[in-house]
Amino acid sequence: MKQKMQKPDKREYTLMIVPHHGKSVFSLRIPIKIVKYAAVTLGICLTILSGTMLNYRYQANIATQEKIELVQLREVSSKQNVELEELAKATAELQDNMNxxxxxxxxxxxxxxxxxxxxxxxxxxxxxxxxxxxxxxxxxxxxxxxxxxxxxxxxxxxxxxxxxxxxxxxxxxxxxxxxVTPSIWPTNGEVSSRFGWRSSPWGMGSSWHPGIDIANDIGTPIVAAADGTVVNSGWYGGYGKMIEIDHGNGIVTIYGHNSRNLVEAGQRVKKGETIAHMGSTGISTGPHLHYEVRVNGTAVNPSTFL
Structure with a gap:
């Protein structure tokens, strides 16, 4: 069975322009095909234009957001740069302090x-x-x-x-x-006799003197030459009223001929603390302090510690 041949659409649209005052009428015939083509073309154009507008608005929004973010990043970056500079200065100052x-x-x-x-x-x-x-x-x-x-x-x-x-x-x-090192003078006064051999004050030839004598008025304060523990405080033969202090490490100091002892055996004393008053007790020719330093039991020259 033969297919029927579709006849071309020959319809037309007539556009008439009727002027005033009896002038001739102008008419324009437009084939239906051209109208259809024009409508399709217009639709395509409108679709493209709408898509373009939507894309433009989308891109514009993105650009606006990016601009805002860029401004914010610049502000943050500027603030961080300032903080970084301050941190660098503070770190440099810290370095100077460390040096x-x-x-x-x-x-x-x-x-x-x-x-x-x-x-x-x-x-x-x-x-x-x-x-x-x-x-x-x-x-x-x-x-x-x-x-x-x-x-x-x-x-x-x-x-x-x-x-x-x-x-x-x-x-x-x-x-x-x-x-604990006896490194200070135990009292004020004049050194009347030094460490070593000396002429006997009683005219009995030479004698060994194991310390130094410091003469002054009775009652002159006597201080501990170093920190230590009092091991003896009382009368001891020719020394009269005597104080003996153990400073540890084998070092002992002795303070003799006192008029009054102010500390007792077993008492801890500090360097410079007043422990007695000067006198002339025991075998003595006048008020003075007999001061000795002993290391491991042997008397040594106190001047080496002063």
């Missing part, structure tokens, strides 16, 4: 002047970038530099704490040694 501590540690160790603390600090200075252009061109700090510097400062602080702790122990030990 001063290093120098102070070294100076203190030289002042201690002992074998166990003579070595200078092993805490090396921390390197730092020239953030302020000192000694070279200006360099902007960055996170990596500051992180490295902070880590170095942490290590330096640890070394500093250890070093100062050792120095503190050394100073405490030295102070303890000084405290």
């Amino acid at each position: 001063r501590l290093n120098q102070l540690d070294s100076d203190l160790r030289r002042m201690v002047n002992s074998e166990e603390s003579a070595a200078v600090s092993r805490s090396a200075p921390v390197r730092i970038a020239n953030y302020n252009g000192q000694g070279g061109p200006e360099v902007k700090p960055d996170i990596k530099q500051l992180t490295t510097l902070v880590n170095e400062l942490k290590a330096s602080v640890s070394e500093r704490e250890k070093s100062l702790s050792n120095l503190k122990d050394a100073l405490i030990e030295k102070n303890e040694r000084l405290a």
